[in-house]
Amino acid sequence: MPRLDESLLTHxxxxxxxxxxxxxxILDQASSRRYDAGVAIFQEGHPAERFFMLLDGYVRVVRITxxxxxxxxxxxxxxxxxxxxxxxxxxxxPATAMTxxxxxxxxxxxxxxxNFVAEYDGFATESYKTxxxxxxxxxxxxxxMATQQVEQRVANALLRLVNQTGRKVENGIEIDxxxxxxxxxxxxxxxxxxxxxxxxxxxxxxxxxxxxxRIVVRDPHALVVLSQK
Amino acid sequence: MPRLDESLLTHxxxxxxxxxxxxxxILDQASSRRYDAGVAIFQEGHPAERFFMLLDGYVRVVRITxxxxxxxxxxxxxxxxxxxxxxxxxxxxPATAMTxxxxxxxxxxxxxxxNFVAEYDGFATESYKTxxxxxxxxxxxxxxMATQQVEQRVANALLRLVNQTGRKVENGIEIDxxxxxxxxxxxxxxxxxxxxxxxxxxxxxxxxxxxxxRIVVRDPHALVVLSQK
Numbered sequence: 001m002p003r004l005d006e007s008l009l010t011h012x013x014x015x016x017x018x019x020x021x022x023x024x025x026i027l028d029q030a031s032s033r034r035y036d037a038g039v040a041i042f043q044e045g046h047p048a049e050r051f052f053m054l055l056d057g058y059v060r061v062v063r064i065t066x067x068x069x070x071x072x073x074x075x076x077x078x079x080x081x082x083x084x085x086x087x088x089x090x091x092x093x094p095a096t097a098m099t100x101x102x103x104x105x106x107x108x109x110x111x112x113x114x115n116f117v118a119e120y121d122g123f124a125t126e127s128y129k130t131x132x133x134x135x136x137x138x139x140x141x142x143x144x145m146a147t148q149q150v151e152q153r154v155a156n157a158l159l160r161l162v163n164q165t166g167r168k169v170e171n172g173i174e175i176d177x178x179x180x181x182x183x184x185x186x187x188x189x190x191x192x193x194x195x196x197x198x199x200x201x202x203x204x205x206x207x208x209x210x211x212x213x214r215i216v217v218r219d220p221h222a223l224v225v226l227s228q229k
Numbered sequence: 230m231p232r233l234d235e236s237l238l239t240h241x242x243x244x245x246x247x248x249x250x251x252x253x254x255i256l257d258q259a260s261s262r263r264y265d266a267g268v269a270i271f272q273e274g275h276p277a278e279r280f281f282m283l284l285d286g287y288v289r290v291v292r293i294t295x296x297x298x299x300x301x302x303x304x305x306x307x308x309x310x311x312x313x314x315x316x317x318x319x320x321x322x323p324a325t326a327m328t329x330x331x332x333x334x335x336x337x338x339x340x341x342x343x344n345f346v347a348e349y350d351g352f353a354t355e356s357y358k359t360x361x362x363x364x365x366x367x368x369x370x371x372x373x374m375a376t377q378q379v380e381q382r383v384a385n386a387l388l389r390l391v392n393q394t395g396r397k398v399e400n401g402i403e404i405d406x407x408x409x410x411x412x413x414x415x416x417x418x419x420x421x422x423x424x425x426x427x428x429x430x431x432x433x434x435x436x437x438x439x440x441x442x443r444i445v446v447r448d449p450h451a452l453v454v455l456s457q458k
Contacts, residue, residue, distance in 0.1 A: 063372045071375045073368040088361020089354055095368060125318060131360060132317020138367040139302040139324060143292045145374045146300045146418035189375035 004032060004106070008055060012079050013129070017122035026116075030106040037178070041082070041097040041105060048085030048093050050107040054078050057103025058177055061095045062186075072186040073141075074134055075100070075177075077164060081127055086113040088131070101178050145189050153188040154198050155227035158208070162217050171209065172218035180213055233261060237284060237335070241308050242358070246351035255345075259335040266407070270311070270326040270334060277314030277322050279336040283307050286332025287406055289415075290324045301415040302370075303363055304329070306393065310356055315342040317360070330407050374418055382417040383427050384456035387437070391446050400438065401447035409442055 004027040009015040015023060032055075035041060041052060044064060054076060061074040061082075073095060076082055082097050082105075108116075117124040144153055158175070167176040185195045199215075202208045207223060209216040217223060233256040238244040244252060260279075264270060270281060273293060283305060290303040290311075302324060305311055311326050311334075337345075346353040373382055387404070396405040414424040428444075431437045436452060438445040446452060 061368075063368055065372055071372040073371050087357060088364070089358030090361060094361065094365050128316060128357070128360075129318030131357075131364070132319060132323065135317070135360070135364050135367065136323050138364065138371060139290075139292055141371055142302050142367060142374070142418070143294055143300045145371070146415070186375070189371065 004030065008106070009053070012053070013126040014053075014081060014123045015120070016126075018120055022120060026108075026120075027106075029112060030108055032104065032106050035099045035103045035105065037099050037101050037103075039099055041099060041103070042093045044094065044096045045092050048083065048091055048110055050083065050109055051081060051086065051113060052083045052097075052105045052107045053081055055104045055106060057105075058100040059103065060098045060100050060183075060186075062098055063095055070098075070186065071189070072183070073138055075164075075187070078103075080130055083107075084113070084127060084131075086110050087127055100183070150188065150190045150194055151198060152227050153190065154184060154195060155223045157184060157187045158215065158217060159220065159223055159227055161215075162220060166217075169216060172216045173220060174214065174216045178213040179215055181210075233259065233335070238282070241282070242355040243282075243310060243352050244349070245355075247349055251349060255337075255349075256335075258341060259337055261333065261335050264328045264332045264334065266328050266330050266332075268328055270328060270332075271322045273323065273325045274321050277312065277320055277339055279312065279338055280310060280315065280342060281312045281326075281334045281336045282310055284333045284335060286334075287329040288332065289327045289329050289412075291327050291415075292324055299327075299415065300418070301412070302367055304393075304416075307332075309359055312336075313342070313356060313360075315339050316356055329412070379417065379419045379423055380427060381456050382419065383413060383424060384452045386413060386416045387444065387446060388449065388452055388456055390444075391449060395446075398445060401445045402449060403443065403445045407442040408444055410439075 006020055006023045006027065009023050009026065015026065035057070041059065056078050058078070059076040059082060060072045061076060062070045062072050064070055083093055085091065085093055144156060161175045161177060161179065162173050165176040166173040181195045181199065182192055185192045188195070199208060199210050203210060207217070207219045209218060235249055235252045235256065238252050238255065244255065264286070270288065285307050287307070288305040288311060289301045290305060291299045291301050293299055312322055314320065314322055317323070373385060390404045390406060390408065391402050394405040395402040410424045410428065411421055414421045417424070428437060428439050432439060436446070436448045438447060
């Protein structure tokens with residue numbers, strides 16, 4: 001296996017204050033692995049044996065209901081730690097991490113968590129900042145679900161994806177994240193049927209273009225208006 | 230002002246591993262304050278100048294929407310730290326803490342947070358455990374809102390309150406927490422009208438009894454059945 005290069009980590013906040021020799025040691029302790037899209041990196045309730053740094057790809061943090069439905073609580077972009085059960089005093093993973101695209105992650109045995117926190121300047125601070133952001137995000141989602149109509153929620157979800165991963169293309173802004181109608185329905189806590197109906201309507205009005213796993217927002221301003229109705 | 234007694238803190242997880250002289254020092258640095266029901270202990274977006282230990286009473290963590298609606302993201306029982314913005318790398322409070330009943334809290338200037346984490350054994354670990362539990366709770370709520378009908382959600386909310394604060398009384402289990410229909414509608418992300426309609430129906434069927442701010446669950450088993458429909 002080729003040696004992992006320090007440049008993989010130096011720009012990521014939990015590691016950005018560290019010296020090169022510290023990063024080297026952290027990489028020597030890591031395993032790296034590629035994942036296909038749609039697989040679980042770790043599963044809710046399983047023993048939390050390793051923690052992960054998502055280097056490439058996107059991950060959906062999902063909870064599985066009693067009837068087997070998946071509900072997406074969070075979307076994780078590359079450059080974030082996941083599966084950090086030890087950070088919140090747990091021995092098992094509190095949720096399942098599903099890859100939303102082909103992904104690459106480093107991982108370390110969970111017993112190293114305490115060492116990283118104790119030895120590496122800024123590591124704990126940055127990790128807990130991430131945790132706080134996630135708490136804020138799920139709280140925002142609750143507010144949205146409690147107060148917004150489905151149309152607003154879907155418009156907001158698209159705008160959020162545009163902000164997080166938008167890429168300018170000829171006819172608008174493309175969401176640079178493989179997203180299906182099923183994903184959107186999970187994100188907005190609505191049904192596949194409703195999302196399909198909304199997107200078809202918006203497509204006819206020239207607001208969006210959607211193909212398999214790809215959505216281009218042609219008229220972001222119109223979506224903003226819809227999201228604030 | 231009477232001197233605060235060590236027994237206020239010794240049994241609470243963030244402080245339970247500390248020696249008496251450490252608790253003494255922590256109390257000497259604290260301010261104590263009583264709050265009426267329905268007031269804000271701190272407000273979303275304000276500078277996070279102090280962190281708090283809720284000694285008595287209950288607090289709702291709320292987000293205020295653009296149109297001024299309050300949405301309850303979490304309920305906090307006594308014995309927990311609140312307003313710990315510094316723990317998640319923030320300078321402002323991420324949400325508003327509203328007292329749901331008359332409450333009593335200690336507070337410390339935020340700059341002491343880092344000292345507490347560095348000096349007091351178990352303080353950080355227990356605080357982050359709490360944070361993790363809150364993240365889990367809001368995620369559960371999203372799952373519920375995404376997958377359950379309103380009737381199930383209200384039944385689940387009542388059962389959760391029974392588990393958390395239930396007190397055996399003659400005709401059933403009383404929720405030992407002043408809860409209004411408005412609170413229940415916020416908790417379950419539905420309207421006051423829907424909650425009133427459901428509770429009236431359940432009252433007629435002998436499942437619950439509700440008076441002003443008091444709810445007695447007479448038939449928990451029937452609620453469990455409803456919650457799993």
